[in-house]
Amino acid sequence: MGFFNWSAPAIRRYGERWTPENLKQITGWLRPFVASGSHVLDLGGGSGGLARRLTEELPVRVTVLDPTPELLAHIRTTELVSAELGSAESMPFDDDEFDALVVTDAFHHFRDVDGAVAEMARVVRPGGVVIILELDKGSLMIKLISLAERLVGEPARFFTPDGLCAFMEERHIKGECIRLEGHAYRYLGVVQKPWPAA
Numbered sequence: 785m786g787f788f789n790w791s792a793p794a795i796r797r798y799g800e801r802w803t804p805e806n807l808k809q810i811t812g813w814l815r816p817f818v819a820s821g822s823h824v825l826d827l828g829g830g831s832g833g834l835a836r837r838l839t840e841e842l843p844v845r846v847t848v849l850d851p852t853p854e855l856l857a858h859i860r861t862t863e864l865v866s867a868e869l870g871s872a873e874s875m876p877f878d879d880d881e882f883d884a885l886v887v888t889d890a891f892h893h894f895r896d897v898d899g900a901v902a903e904m905a906r907v908v909r910p911g912g913v914v915i916i917l918e919l920d921k922g923s924l925m926i927k928l929i930s931l932a933e934r935l936v937g938e939p940a941r942f943f944t945p946d947g948l949c950a951f952m953e954e955r956h957i958k959g960e961c962i963r964l965e966g967h968a969y970r971y972l973g974v975v976q977k978p979w980p981a982a
């Protein structure tokens with residue numbers, strides 16, 4: 785049984801951690817890229833805590849894509865919040881389907897980050913936004929967390945902020961990082977399509 789199957793009750797509680805300040809920041813980052821009826825993807829969105837809160841704050845609909853049925857089962861789907869079983873590396877969506885994509889504390893769990901970023905660039909429209917909240921690989925604390933995650937079979941694919949920016953830009957998503965509290969940072973990038981000629 786995978787890590788997220790047995791840890792699902794704890795991850796569900798963790799998914800409700802968003803404070804009003806956190807939401808103000810996230811909606812502030814999203815707002816320039818969304819309009820009424822825009823479609824947002826919460827990739828690795830677990831039990832949908834953030835998706836629900838985003839629809840309360842912005843005039844958008846949010847789809848959660850996650851491979852863990854034990855988490856998805858707890859999403860209260862509505863007209864504005866939907867849930868899909870699947871993985872970042874092979875998304876069951878059309879090209880350019882989303883105006884914005886968020887990944888919170890999930891990117892380092894993707895087994896194939898190359899494939900996942902290619903899929904992000906495919907499903908987000910040209911000029912759409914990709915926001916990733918992650919933990920800095922450069923910090924000693926995250927090195928220890930990485931070790932612990934590997935012991936339970938997780939890929940622990942952490943990046944430094946500069947490393948993630950470079951990785952995304954090579955894959956046609958151009959952006960920047962800002963540091964947040966603790967060991968966290970936020971990446972915000974815009975999807976560049978059609979690809980500039982090589």
Ligand SMILES: C[S@@+](CC[C@H](N)C(=O)[O-])C[C@H]1O[C@@H](n2cnc3c(N)ncnc32)[C@H](O)[C@@H]1O
Pocket residue numbers: 788795798799800827828829830831849850851852855870871872873887888889890893894895
């Ligand atoms: C630590 S939880 C974070 C959940 C939620 N984003 C949050 O911030 O509360 C990591 C999530 O990544 C999901 N995940 C793991 N591998 C994934 C993959 N390959 N594609 C998409 N999601 C994945 C897990 O099922 C889990 O819901």
